[in-house]
Amino acid sequence: MDIHSDCEVNFVENMSTTEDYVSERNNILKKEENLFLGSSLQLDERESKLDSHILDLKSNELKLSYQNSQDFLPKKNFFESKKDIDNSKIFKILKKLPKGHSLHSHLLASGSIDFIITNITYRENVYGKFINDQFKIKFLRKDEAKENGWVSLQEMRRNKTNFDDWLKQQLSLMVDCPRESYPSLESVWKKFKGTFSAVYDMFSYKPAFEDYYYQCLKELYEDNVMYVEFRATPMPFYDLKGGHYETEDFFKTMIEVEENFKKGHSDFIGARYIHSIYRGISLEDLRKELKDILEMKEKFPKLIVGLDFVGFEEEGHSLVDFHEDLMNVREKLDFFFHAGETNWFGHTDCNLVDAVLMKSKRIGHGFALSRHPQLMNLVFENNIAIEHCPISNQVLLLNDDPRNHPIIPLLSKGFPVVICNDDPAVWGATGLSYDWYVTFLAMTPKKCGLKVLKQFALNSIRFSALDDGEKKNAMDVWSRRWDNFLSEILKDI
Ligand SMILES: [Zn+2]
Structure with missing residues (x-):
């Protein structure tokens, strides 16, 4: 039987009176509400109080935008809206809210340009x-x-x-x-790549890297983020005294700086490293790089958690080009592939097929996923989280208006989504709160409040690369901070 005609018959049969019509209408909306990410969470009394407050604030911000959609802050280019977002009451709550973990951040674009x-x-x-x-x-x-x-x-x-x-x-x-x-994706990516090139030598200077890395952790911590997984490559360190450094000195330095940071910030969980290979690499160089990173993984098994490919997805290789070599290392190194960061259909978006087939633990962006129903099923069934980076998508010209973002149908069906910041420094952001704000205002329904926010935080812990014991500890830390956050924030309401 055709499912559409079946539904139609039911509608006609059920709606003989106004009450029936209203009841069916409410029924549909309720079913949709129950499918949305976070809807199954139960809020306690304090959370419900905050939920009501947040929904009032959300309603007020939206009401102004309904009258003039040009004033809707997420719709404006982030360069123009940032100052106004800073003044939003919802944003101020989001800054204080314990957001859990940052799972998609590129190291050289994380510490603020002002610093x-x-x-x-x-x-x-x-x-x-x-x-x-x-x-x-x-x-x-x-x-x-x-x-x-x-x-x-x-x-x-x-x-x-x-x-x-x-x-x-x-x-x-x-x-x-x-x-x-930036009239085109190509032009914005050209400038974007240049920003990494500009700072690369500067951060290879070991003392500068140490201070920069400390600052990256500090900015996340101050935004109530307790753990981060950085996409990066080892910096070829130098100093001005003629010191000689090996690749492993980079990883040692990451660990030393993190340990130092934890001395003053005892509830910080830590940082991990996802090795990020430029997707234009030759097969020969890839093989060498995989061998090298596996050696490093043996020396730094906790720090190095996985592998990814970076760069403009329209350029360089597709994941399928490397699948044989990658399948050989899959048991030793988890994958966290950028895939489907594109507006094309039947082209670059096919990286999503390979990311799923190669059992990527999470997918970076997955912007094109909602046009692939078979892949959507596989992602859902296999619990592969989508690393959603809304401001990146806007600044890098994939999505002008976040209300039209293709993550929305996935959130509506309860897909495992985590909110990430990608390269915040490059567009003048710090921490995760800006991306949380844009997602919350533009991509969740008007009546959706604290539940989805809590779910985003829980997802970030659940889908991190930490092992089960570490996740349990991270949950304990987060729960304590959540409890404190509720106590503090409810004093002001
Ligand atoms: Zn990225």
Whole structure:
């Protein structure tokens, strides 16, 4: 029997009176409400009180936007809306809310640009130079710098008015008119890749990396995020004393900085590393890199949790090109693949098939997933979490209006989604709260309040790469913080 005609018959039979019609209408809406992510959670008395408060605030913010949709903050480009989001009452609650874990963050785009400029680039021995039209920053000895045509940033600052504003534009995507500056995905990705290139040498200077990495953890902690998994590659460390460093010094440094950070922040759970290979890599280089990272994994089994490919998904290789080599390492290294970060259909989005077939633990973005019903079933059945990064999708031109984001049908069916920040520094964000705000306001129903927020936090712990014992500990820490958060926030309501 055709399911559509069956439904139609039921409608006609059930709706002979106004009461029947209203009842059926409520029935449909209730069924949908019960399918939405987080709907099965039960809220206790205190949570229910906060839920009512949040729903009032949400209703008020939405009411203003219903009258003039241009004022709806998530719809505006993030560069234009950030200041107003900072003043939103909901955002202020989200900042305080224990959000659990950050599962999709690229290390070199995580620490804020303001910290980099005011702290790192004002140091001694910092030099700059254009190489192939790309501004780069590096620490050098004075003689080395002079010999190779590098100019100190101190001198640049003296000679150029508003140098730091100019520098900010070199290190980020932030511009006054993003639509004019970035007319296409290709143009925004070109600039985006350049921002990594600009800071790469600077953060290979070991003392700068140590301070930067500490700051990355601090910014997440201050946003009430207790654990992070960074996508990264080992930095080829140097210093100005001629020190020689091996790849493993990078991982040792990550651990040392984390330990140091925990001394002052005892409930911080920790950080993990997902090895991220440029997707333009040759098969020969891939084999070498897989061998190297497996060696490192043996030395740092807890820190190194998995593997991913990074870069503009339209460029470089598809996952299928590497499937034989990847299947060989699958038992030793978990996969956390970016896949389906595209608007194309039947093209780059097919990476999603390979991510699922190769048993990726989570999928980065999965932006194109909702157009693949078979894959949607497999993702749901296999409990593969989707790492949803709404501001990244907007700034990198996949999705202009978050109300049309393709994650919405997945949230509506209760798919396991985690909210992530991708490359927050590049668009002037810190922590996870901005992405939570955009998701909550633009991608959840008006009547959806604390339940979905709590579910996002729980999902972030559940789908992290921690082992079961560590997850239990993380849940205990989160529960304590959640309890404190409720006590504090309810005092002000
Ligand atoms: Zn990413």
